[in-house]
Amino acid sequence: MAPNDSQPALWPAPTAAGAVDATVHVPGSKSVTNRALVLASLASEPGWLRRPLRSRDTLLMAAALRAMGVGIEEGVGTEKGSGEFWRVIPSGLHGPATVDVGNAGTVMRFLPPVAALANGPIRFDGDPRSYERPLHGVIDALRVLGARIDDDGRGALPLTVHGGGALDGGPVEIDASSSSQFVSALLLSGPRFNQGVEVRHTGSSLPSMPHIRMTVDMLRAVGAQVDTPESGGEPNVWRVTPGALLGRDLTVEPDLSNAQPFLAAALVAGGKVVVPDWPARTTQPGDRLREIFTEMGGSCELTEYGLEFTGSGAIHGIDVDLSEVGELTPGIAAVAALADTPSTLRGVSHLRLHETDRLAALTKEINELGGDVTETADGLHIRPRRLHGGIFHTYEDHRMATAGAIIGLAVEGVQIENVATTAKTLPDFPDLWTGMLGSDGA
Template identity: 60%
Template structure:
């Protein structure tokens, strides 16, 4: 790939075992769903401890285009429901939640809503959402670029009939969640049927359903691959965004890679976040994981390879792959073919970048096979993908001379990542 013009970031190499406590900001998945539901609500909502990052600010800006007010207060973000009185232009950046969640809401606007995003956003699939909304009665024009992708224009008429639609959501659970979030505001409600290969990241759909029910929306998900949302009001809510457990991955990996201890505070005892599966995955790779009184403690020792189906936790793949490249035995990561359509082709990217450091990673039809080999320094391209950048940082802990391209891309979900990483390694104290 062609590297961006941003400076290379020398990934710090650990001088010894880390011993640190990390507090993470709110979950992007929870924050952006809460923003959507607050904009669709019948009364103002307060989102406490939201994630303040590029993806969530893009969502807030998109909802302001639709007439919502998102005000930053000392205790969180207060959202006044959208008026939908007119249209406008929405910048999706590279945020899948903005791309896939906003069009089902934009159909309620009284005017045209134009959506576009970063260059790579224009190759992320949108056809499922576009076709579904057309079936439900929406007028959408995607002829300005390649059909089925951004840019597109939703020609809102102030309402949508709704009803039943069958989709193939095997590329992303966001297609289901995006429709469900707005379904209660459609005249006949919404029934979504999935027809295709298994949906990836299904815990995110469970999160969506749970958040709808918290706001008084009736959702029936008793039949497999079928979701029914009854028409009705969406209540305003004072809610707290859980910590983003997926963003814990590189910090917990640091405990494993350095043979140290990392504690993450505020870990929920029960959650729909896929990141909670880190506890099982890291344990299987040789770590000791203990959750007590809201603190997850991970203690590292020898790193073992793993044979794991990551279909429901694909966002963890880059960091798991980095750990696996430093293990004492091979790993097989399966069920993640859908990662080829994420912020970048993560399977190709991981193979190219780890192999560029001397590794032995092979792409399979639905994943990666990783044979650990001694690694050396070099440039680790991020492809403007926050999870790729985090993987490069993890490798740098054990491999001197790793330089991560565009570490600033971590601002997508964790703006403080470089400073938190330095604090983890006590670099500022040492300086």
């Protein structure tokens, strides 16, 4: 159906004709790619990113850094399997510049600290939804650390950072209970602050801790000294020592959270899906899928080639705390709606502040297909019901689109509104999806 002003494009979600048997090459991690771009831009020497993700969020990050003076050259390696690469050439950060954050949390939160190190004003703007996403943790912290920011008191976009070429840094207290990205944002630029940075989280529970661990690991890999609660420091306190960052040659891991719909396909339809290059050790939250989807009825084996995930076609409900892996909630909810027993997904109240209010959106969309989902204070309770076809709205949220596709495997007549929103982190999703369903495993 052609899009027009009154009717968005609808994508008929394909139904699985039988068990799947496919190998799916999942593109690189958005979380790793965007952190690596920031660190390489702040380094004292050029660096390389190999097999980076090219998606809306990462291209927005690269464009923003280029606007501030960073050189990012794109190319393709000639060696077998080397693939695409970006060469990042740090230079003096400067304004004036305008940054389009789109609706990317990593761009809107990671780059204001970088902009504080630039010479000149850097203006940040984005999609209408980006104005509603919390940014106060970064804005307030940067002011304490010496930055000048104009946001008209909103604590949100649009805003302008008036960079002075350097930032004092030092200790700061923040409440990061609405987004762990507040912590990561300050840590990533912390080595370049005159006094480094000490970030103390003062709020309630901190969501998405694996993403903070990813930030710490990547900082250490480029030579930064980071003290964390896990390394014997105070609870909820992270310290980064000032110092130069090294340029490095980094190969980006596959995005394990984006592997979720493909693994879910094996659960829903039965059969086997192989994801090559699944890392044996990783800080990516998506690695929890091995445990969660096994509990829901699948089995997996990690080989030298990658992850082999097998489903029997039987799906069991689950009671699970997803506070550390909230981004997996939409896909888990979709699978749970097709299970043989009820599920309770807990610890994810912060999802109300993501690309959309994911808890409200999942409840509404699954229920409109005949489901029985209720919101709780911090999650969802899902009672499986016989579902029927209908339009599954995405709210410009990539994970809502893939959740609808998962349901469509088992329910005829599901139509995904604006499936193109998956380009935010998973380019070519429709082709990957139909390729998986038509694959012979080659």
